[in-house]
Amino acid sequence: MHEYRTHTCGELRSGHAGAPARLSGWVFRKRDHGSLLFVDLRDHYGVTQVVIRPDRSFFEFCRQMKIESVVTVTGQVERRSPETANPNLPTGEVELVADDWVEHGPAEALPLQVSAEEDGPEDLRLKHRFLDLRRDRIHGNIMLRARVVADIRRRMQARGFTEFQTPILTSSSPEGARDYLVPSRAHPGKFYALPQAPQIFKQLLMVSGFDRYFQIAPCFRDEDARADRSPGEFYQLDIEMSFVTQDDVFAVVEDVIAGVFEEFSGRPIERPFRRISCRDAAVKYGTDKPDLRIPLEILDVSAAFRESGFQTFRKVVASGGVVRALPARRIADKPRSFFDRLVDYAKEIGSKGLAYLVWEGGAVKGPIAKFIAPPELTALAAMCNARDGDVVFFVGDREKEAARIAGELRLKLGKDLDLAEKNVYRFCWIVDFPMFEIDPETRRLTFSHNPFSMPQGGMEALTIQDPLQLLAYQYDIVCNGVELSSGAIRNHRPDIMFKAFEIAGYSREEVERKFPSLVNAFRYGAPPHGGIAPGIDRIVMLLAGESNIREVIAFPMNQRAQDLMMGAPSEVTARQLRELHIRLDLPQQGGKMKAEDGSGWK
Numbered sequence: 001m002h003e004y005r006t007h008t009c010g011e012l013r014s015g016h017a018g019a020p021a022r023l024s025g026w027v028f029r030k031r032d033h034g035s036l037l038f039v040d041l042r043d044h045y046g047v048t049q050v051v052i053r054p055d056r057s058f059f060e061f062c063r064q065m066k067i068e069s070v071v072t073v074t075g076q077v078e079r080r081s082p083e084t085a086n087p088n089l090p091t092g093e094v095e096l097v098a099d100d101w102v103e104h105g106p107a108e109a110l111p112l113q114v115s116a117e118e119d120g121p122e123d124l125r126l127k128h129r130f131l132d133l134r135r136d137r138i139h140g141n142i143m144l145r146a147r148v149v150a151d152i153r154r155r156m157q158a159r160g161f162t163e164f165q166t167p168i169l170t171s172s173s174p175e176g177a178r179d180y181l182v183p184s185r186a187h188p189g190k191f192y193a194l195p196q197a198p199q200i201f202k203q204l205l206m207v208s209g210f211d212r213y214f215q216i217a218p219c220f221r222d223e224d225a226r227a228d229r230s231p232g233e234f235y236q237l238d239i240e241m242s243f244v245t246q247d248d249v250f251a252v253v254e255d256v257i258a259g260v261f262e263e264f265s266g267r268p269i270e271r272p273f274r275r276i277s278c279r280d281a282a283v284k285y286g287t288d289k290p291d292l293r294i295p296l297e298i299l300d301v302s303a304a305f306r307e308s309g310f311q312t313f314r315k316v317v318a319s320g321g322v323v324r325a326l327p328a329r330r331i332a333d334k335p336r337s338f339f340d341r342l343v344d345y346a347k348e349i350g351s352k353g354l355a356y357l358v359w360e361g362g363a364v365k366g367p368i369a370k371f372i373a374p375p376e377l378t379a380l381a382a383m384c385n386a387r388d389g390d391v392v393f394f395v396g397d398r399e400k401e402a403a404r405i406a407g408e409l410r411l412k413l414g415k416d417l418d419l420a421e422k423n424v425y426r427f428c429w430i431v432d433f434p435m436f437e438i439d440p441e442t443r444r445l446t447f448s449h450n451p452f453s454m455p456q457g458g459m460e461a462l463t464i465q466d467p468l469q470l471l472a473y474q475y476d477i478v479c480n481g482v483e484l485s486s487g488a489i490r491n492h493r494p495d496i497m498f499k500a501f502e503i504a505g506y507s508r509e510e511v512e513r514k515f516p517s518l519v520n521a522f523r524y525g526a527p528p529h530g531g532i533a534p535g536i537d538r539i540v541m542l543l544a545g546e547s548n549i550r551e552v553i554a555f556p557m558n559q560r561a562q563d564l565m566m567g568a569p570s571e572v573t574a575r576q577l578r579e580l581h582i583r584l585d586l587p588q589q590g591g592k593m594k595a596e597d598g599s600g601w602k
Helices: 057-066 122-127 137-156 199-206 246-265 278-285 311-320 337-348 374-384 401-418 458-464 494-503 506-512 516-522 536-544 574-579
Strands: 020-032 035-042 046-052 072-078 092-106 180-183 191-194 210-223 232-242 272-276 322-328 355-360 364-365 391-397 427-431 437-440 445-448 474-479 482-489 529-531
Touching: 020 046, 020 057, 020 092, 035 057, 035 072, 046 072, 046 516, 057 092, 092 311, 122 278, 122 536, 137 232, 137 246, 199 210, 199 516, 199 529, 210 437, 232 246, 232 437, 232 574, 246 427, 246 482, 246 529, 272 278, 311 322, 311 337, 322 401, 337 391, 337 401, 374 529, 391 401, 437 482, 437 516, 445 458, 458 494, 458 516, 494 506, 494 516
Parallel strands: 046 092, 272 427
Antiparallel strands: 020 035, 020 072, 035 046, 072 092, 180 191, 210 232, 232 529, 322 391, 355 364, 355 391, 427 474, 437 445, 474 482, 482 529
């Protein structure tokens, strides 16, 4: 018999009854019935009930043993009576009657309960993440992640993609988020950077003649945390393809991503994914990452208020703003408090107010109804397809603000009215992003999305079109309101790249200085290429039904980018700093800076 186990804790069945067995695992639960002690023993594979009789020499020892101690139990497998069988456990028809008990790793009192369904304080969970990972839900999430990654690799390889590893120590990027910098001991005063993404490397692989690349790539960005973004590091399915159009990229990604979601959710995924222009998304949903499970659409009704008697919206339109309408069907019977709460919410998210009209009993009611002439009400009813029982909410503001506020109200109504479809994944592509936009602070032209994307129309479009009307081959993939990734068909021509950057105010010399490897490589024959990089963490978060991305990462940082379990980031010694030729310039406390060793080095 093996020293530790003949079976796992999820393996024994009724067919094993009468046979000896040895199990090893953690003491999950104990139930002391006086004459018998029942222990649920847990390992990675499942749970088995162990019975300890009072005539065993280790009976009293086991009564005192702490939960989560690690033990090995040897005994006889017995069938449980029908009335004591547990149909909720795969092993529920049997139990192991203990003849021998060995404790390997005694546990102290637990700082958090492994068997609890409820989550404890997040910082406590992250500090003791090794305990939190023993919990069924979190343990299952991490195993789901492993299976998803394995399935993605299989699907990519089956479609002719080859996995390459790109450098982790690289150069700092002048664009994008903040870099994590790594000082070089061998080159004093110089720094490596951890890659924000393998973007340049994967494009260089295409220039090198490799045709279809992928990687489960680690990426590092010094960004603030959000529910759907982990600070510090994350993983993405990095993809690049040569000699492809936007449609070719979409076909591969839809095949792989839809296949993964169907495999692990058991639900059909509608294909092809719906395509929505960036402009239409902003108008209809108030965001470029719409949750299509919610059957509400926003409408632009600015024209109806251009000559309106409702002066507030008339002035908004006259000053260049817009009025957006959000129709909600059959909610006219909601109490006044429902509408008051929505008005308060609108103010909380930055609106000056929230106007609405109620179609009920053949009449139109609401706070602004008396300011709008009957012909205008008729026109609004037609524009919004408003019928008896419907309510239409209105937001008037500058275009971006009106879109944002209306979009957040759409989500709020979807939640409050429980409108979102259940148990579905609604994917879409957001396409036709503008190449340029006006920076609200500098009032200068700047890139709106990705500066290395191919403009639609190429050099001719850059030369003759209004830059603000120019679209790019850029795209996002969105699922249930979560952006999984951005991607693009790349600008592989140095002449087109220089022209695009010139429009954004960069000289040729600046482009060559900031992006030397890419520009230089493109001079020696670069194929048309494009790609995308869906986030692994977000894919698993959606499949696991979690709302916080940290629930699907084995060892995540907290919202302050701290690893509480490992104590990172941490101070280093003066010697380490001297070796790296680094002197700290920390914020002063009380007018003085304290050195560790009196040397002035921190």
